[in-house]
Amino acid sequence: MQVSSSMIIPVALGLLAIVFIVWIVSTHNRFVYLQNLIRESWAGIDIALKRRHDLIPNLVETVKGYAAHESSVFERVTQAREKAVGALGNVENLVQHEQQLVSAVNMLMARVEAYPQLKASEHFAQLQQELIDTEDRISAARRLYNGNVREFNTYLQSFPASLLAGNRKSADFFEVEEIKVREPIPVKF
Numbered sequence: 001m002q003v004s005s006s007m008i009i010p011v012a013l014g015l016l017a018i019v020f021i022v023w024i025v026s027t028h029n030r031f032v033y034l035q036n037l038i039r040e041s042w043a044g045i046d047i048a049l050k051r052r053h054d055l056i057p058n059l060v061e062t063v064k065g066y067a068a069h070e071s072s073v074f075e076r077v078t079q080a081r082e083k084a085v086g087a088l089g090n091v092e093n094l095v096q097h098e099q100q101l102v103s104a105v106n107m108l109m110a111r112v113e114a115y116p117q118l119k120a121s122e123h124f125a126q127l128q129q130e131l132i133d134t135e136d137r138i139s140a141a142r143r144l145y146n147g148n149v150r151e152f153n154t155y156l157q158s159f160p161a162s163l164l165a166g167n168r169k170s171a172d173f174f175e176v177e178e179i180k181v182r183e184p185i186p187v188k189f
Helices: 005-066 071-086 091-112 122-157
Strands: none
Touching: 005 071, 005 091, 005 122, 071 091
């Protein structure tokens, strides 16, 4: 069977149209996939932050038993926690409130240094270990989330995918300081 020269152009245009449609569909699907990855990885951060938020009242109550006159610190931690809990799910607001919470808890942990009997308390040590584990979980979830955000933002800004980005916006990274619950190991010679 011979192909006539008059058939080559319509066949070539048809193949080109099919390739173009496949590219559009695959690019759209890649955006959807990356956005879902971001949502999924954000859920991991959300879970870890909820765990942190649940631990903080126990930590405050334990410290209150030993350092009752530090009421301004307890109040600051409690208010920061309430704001952070209220902002869960919204990356932009949450970063600001989590930063305030971390700062308040770090202040609380610094005050703990003045109470050796508190540091020796088994209950406090257990809470501190749980907080360390939670901070590790948050850190791991944050790395996963930020990696997915980086991949999405790169794809969004890359040519030719950027031509089909539409009204999609770059995703925000989740970057907050960690609670300082690990003590530096003293080295003495």
